[in-house]
Amino acid sequence: MQNDIYMKEQNKKELLAQFYADLANGYAHKYGMDEFVGKTLDKALEYSPKNIYANLLKSTFQQAKLEYVAGQLGIKNLENPEELQNIRFYPRALALLQETKAQFSNIDNLGYVPMPEGAYEEWLGNMKGEANRQKSEALAERMKQINAENQKQKQQEALRKAQEQKKKESQQSNEKAQYFPIDPKHL
Incomplete structure (x- = not known):
């Protein structure tokens, strides 16, 4: 959050970059990693160099590409320093290794830290x-x-009943106390 890579409103370019990254990810899952994925991620990073999602996908793409190239060169384990030394004889493969390392450094510089195991479940809970x-x-x-x-309905009902009762009592008292003219002759 400090480096503006999470939880911030995106402008149109950043949103377009996110769409490109989503396209690259969907394509890679459906068809595998190829140059279309790389070009799409390059376009995403052109619009938003700090897009952590695009940067992570780009590092995954470069790592897959490096593993493929190393496999073609007979280097089976990139984690083994002795085998990795053989890459120095192939300038294009060495450049790819340096690009991959630079991409990982870029991700680190953006402040990305992988979520520890269990933290997601805790957060979800x-x-x-x-x-x-x-x-x-x-x-x-x-x-x-x-x-x-x-x-409110009960109060209105009680008020209505009270008004009806008052009206009824008023009518009853009017019926009881009707005015009869008094004829003085009959007194």
């Missing part, structure tokens, strides 16, 4: 807990609203 808490709060708020509406 926290997010589920947070989601449950938010759902519970939303449900409690909805229940408050429903209870308030029910209370």
Whole structure:
């Protein structure tokens, strides 16, 4: 987050770079690694050099390419320093190795750190807990609203009944206390 590689709003170029990276990843999964993947990732990095996703994919692409080239040259284990020394006799393979190392350095300089094992599950559990808490709060708020509406309806019903009762009593008292003209002759 400090290096602006995560959790920030993307402008149009950065968004386009993300689309290119997604295209490269989808293509690589469906058809395998080839030069289309490399060119697409280069385009993504042209638009957004700090795009960590594109940088990680580019390093994976370069590593796969280096392993293929090394295999063609008879170098079976790139982790073995003795075998890796044989690459110095092949300038293009040596350049590819240096590009791959530079790509890994670039990723390190961007501040990327792989997530430790178990951290994702812990984070996911926290997010589920947070989601449950938010759902519970939303449900409690909805229940408050429903209870308030029910209370309001009860009050309105009680008021209506009181008004009807008052009206009824008023009618009854009007019927009982009707005005009859008094004829003084009958007194």
